[in-house]
Amino acid sequence: MSQAQKDSPDGRERLVRTAFVLFAEKGFDSVTVRDLASASNVSVGLINHHFGSKDGLREAVDEFFIAQFEDAITGAAPQQTPSTPEDYATVIDAWIARHEADWPTIVAYFRRALLEESDWGFSLFQRFYGFVQATVNRMDASGQLGPDVDRLWLPFLMMYLELGTMVFDPYIKRVLGRSGYDRELWQRRHRAYMALIRRGASPSREGL
Amino acid sequence: MSQAQKDSPDGRERLVRTAFVLFAEKGFDSVTVRDLASASNVSVGLINHHFGSKDGLREAVDEFFIAQFEDAITGAAPQQTPSTPEDYATVIDAWIARHEADWPTIVAYFRRALLEESDWGFSLFQRFYGFVQATVNRMDASGQLGPDVDRLWLPFLMMYLELGTMVFDPYIKRVLGRSGYDRELWQRRHRAYMALIRRGASPSREGL
DNA sequence: TGTTGGACTGAACAATAGTTCAGTGATGCG
DNA sequence: CGCATCACTGAACTATTGTTCAGTCCAACA
Numbered sequence: 320m321s322q323a324q325k326d327s328p329d330g331r332e333r334l335v336r337t338a339f340v341l342f343a344e345k346g347f348d349s350v351t352v353r354d355l356a357s358a359s360n361v362s363v364g365l366i367n368h369h370f371g372s373k374d375g376l377r378e379a380v381d382e383f384f385i386a387q388f389e390d391a392i393t394g395a396a397p398q399q400t401p402s403t404p405e406d407y408a409t410v411i412d413a414w415i416a417r418h419e420a421d422w423p424t425i426v427a428y429f430r431r432a433l434l435e436e437s438d439w440g441f442s443l444f445q446r447f448y449g450f451v452q453a454t455v456n457r458m459d460a461s462g463q464l465g466p467d468v469d470r471l472w473l474p475f476l477m478m479y480l481e482l483g484t485m486v487f488d489p490y491i492k493r494v495l496g497r498s499g500y501d502r503e504l505w506q507r508r509h510r511a512y513m514a515l516i517r518r519g520a521s522p523s524r525e526g527l
Numbered sequence: 528m529s530q531a532q533k534d535s536p537d538g539r540e541r542l543v544r545t546a547f548v549l550f551a552e553k554g555f556d557s558v559t560v561r562d563l564a565s566a567s568n569v570s571v572g573l574i575n576h577h578f579g580s581k582d583g584l585r586e587a588v589d590e591f592f593i594a595q596f597e598d599a600i601t602g603a604a605p606q607q608t609p610s611t612p613e614d615y616a617t618v619i620d621a622w623i624a625r626h627e628a629d630w631p632t633i634v635a636y637f638r639r640a641l642l643e644e645s646d647w648g649f650s651l652f653q654r655f656y657g658f659v660q661a662t663v664n665r666m667d668a669s670g671q672l673g674p675d676v677d678r679l680w681l682p683f684l685m686m687y688l689e690l691g692t693m694v695f696d697p698y699i700k701r702v703l704g705r706s707g708y709d710r711e712l713w714q715r716r717h718r719a720y721m722a723l724i725r726r727g728a729s730p731s732r733e734g735l
Numbered sequence: 736t737g738t739t740g741g742a743c744t745g746a747a748c749a750a751t752a753g754t755t756c757a758g759t760g761a762t763g764c765g
Numbered sequence: 766c767g768c769a770t771c772a773c774t775g776a777a778c779t780a781t782t783g784t785t786c787a788g789t790c791c792a793a794c795a
Contacts, residue, residue, distance in 0.1 A: 330743070346642075348556045352783060362744045367784060369742085404728075434642040436697050444698045458728075465730040472719035473728055475707075476688055479695065483687025486694060489644050490652040491683065499683075511680035519727035520612075520666075520681055522673040538773070560753060570774045575754060577772085 331369045333359040338380045343427035347377055347435075381439055384428055387418065388443065402457035404516045408509060411481065415500070422500060426485050433486060451478050480512055538569040539577045546588045551635035555585060555643070589647050592636055595626065596651060610665035612724045616717060619689065623708065630708060634693050641694065659685050688720055 328336070337359045341350045352373055356363045370376040401407040418425055432440040451474045458464055464473075484491075484499055491499040499508060536544070545567045549558045560581055564571045578584040609615040626633055640648035659682045666672050672681075692699075692707055699707040707716055 364745065365743060373783065431642070433698075434638060434694070436638075441698055441701055444695070445702065448702060462730070464728055465726070468722065468728050469715060469719035472716050473723070475695075475699065476691075476719060476723055479688050479691025480684055482695065483684075483691045486641070487652070487683075487687065487690065490641075490649055493649055494653065494656060507677060508680050511677035511684060514676065515681070515684055515723070515727060517727045517729045518673070519723060519725045520672055520676050521725050522670070572775065573773055581753065
C-alpha cells in the first residue's frame with residue numbers, strides 16, 4: 320500500500336488517466352491495449368499486471384470518473400441545497416466551471432457511459448435523477464410549482480434538457496460551429512433553459 | 528437489376544433486416560459477420576459478396592433505417608405542416624404509433640447512431656433540427672412565442688425533450704418499471720411536455 | 736551484503752476478427 | 766445442348782486482439 324505520490328505519476332496512474340481520455344474520445348472497444356500502453360509510455364503487460372485485464376482497467380477508470388461526479392453532486396454544494404430552478408442551475412454551472420479544464424473529456428465520457436447502457440451508466444442516471452427529484456420536491460414544497468404540473472415527469476424532462484445538452488453536444492458543434500458549453504452560448508442556454516422551466520414559450524396570457 | 532419480390536426475402540434482404548436488429552441490440556462492433564450470417568441463414572461469404580465488406584452492410588442498413596425516418600418526417604405529414612406545439616407533438620405521436628411494432632428496435636438503432644457520431648447520424652440530427660426549427664418559425668409567425676423567448680435555443684431544447692425520451696428510455700424502464708412509450712405513461716408525458724412548452728412549471732402569476 | 740517483493744518489460748501465444756476465393760447449383764438465353 | 770450469369774457456400778487465410786509469463790530492475794530491509 321504505497322502512498323499516493325503526486326510529483327510524478329507511476330504507470331498505474333498514467334494508465335488510468337490516459338485511458339480516461341482515450342475511452343472518452345474513441346470508446347472502449349476502439350482503443351486497444353497497445354494504444355493505451357504506448358500512450359502511457361508503459362508496456363502492454365503492465366495493464367494486466369495492475370488491473371488483471373482490459374476490463375479491469377475500465378472499472379478503474381469508471382471509479383476515477385465516478386469520484387469526480389460524486390464530488391460534483393454532493394461535495395459541490397455541501398450546505399446549499401437547491402430549491403429553485405435558479406439554484407439548481409447554479410449548482411450545475413458551478414460544477415461545470417470547476418471542471419472547466421477537462422470538461423470536454425468529462426462530457427464525452429459521460430456521454431458514452433449513458434449511451435452504452437451499462438449498469439454503472441444506469442447508476443449515474445439514477446444518482447442524477449435523485450438529485451433532480453429532490454430539487455423538484457423542494458421547489459414543490461415552497462410553492463414554486465403550478466398545481467397542474469406533472470410531478471412524475473417534470474424531473475425527467477429537466478434531466479432530458481440537461482443530459483441532452485451533454486449527449487448532443489457533438490452535433491451542436493457541427494450545427495452551430497462551436498460547443499454548447501462555449502461561454503456565450505452556454506450563458507444563453509442557461510437563460511433559455513431557465514425561462515422555459517419558469518414560464519414556457521408562450522406569450523404571457525395577461526389578457527385572459 | 529431484379530425486381531423486389533416480397534414473398535420470400537432473399538439472402539441480401541434477410542441480411543439487412545437481421546443486421547438492423549442485431550446492430551440495434553448489441554452495437555456494430557459487437558456483432559460478428561458469423562453472427563450475422565447464421566442469424567440470416569446464409570454463409571459468411573455472402574456478406575462480402577453483396578456488400579463488399581461488413582462496413583458495406585452497415586451502410587445498407589443505415590439506408591434502410593433512413594428510409595423509415597424519412598417517411599416519418601416527410602411522408603408522415605404530407606399536407607399538415609405543424610404550427611403549434613400540439614400539432615408538432617401530434618405529428619411525432621403519429622409517427623411513433625405507425626411504427627409501434629418495431630419501435631424499440633428503431634429507438635435502439637437511433638441511440639447507437641448518435642453514440643457512434645457518424646456522419647449520417649449527424650444528418651439525421653440535422654434533418655430533425657430542420658423540422659423542429661421550421662415548426663418553431665411558424666409558431667413565431669403566428670404569434671405563439673413570447674417576445675423574450677430565445678429563438679436559437681428553443682428548437683434545440685425541444686429536440687432534447689423529444690430525443691431524450693428516446694435515448695434515455697432504457698433508464699426510464701429501469702426507474703419506473705415500464706417504458707415511457709407505454710400508452711398511459713406516454714399520454715402523461717405528452718401532456719407534461721405540452722404544458723412545459725406552453726406555460727412552464729411555475730404557478731401562473733395572476734397576482735402580478 | 737543477500738534477499739525479498741513489487742513495478743515493469745516484451746516476445747510469444749491463442750483466440751477471434753474480417754476477408755478471400757475456388758467452387759457449386761440453379762436459371763435463362765442462343 | 767452449351768454457355769454465361771448470378772446468388773451463394775465455406776474452408777482457408779491474414780491481421781489484430783487481449784493475455785500470458787519468464788525474466789529484468791530496483792528499492793527496502795535484515
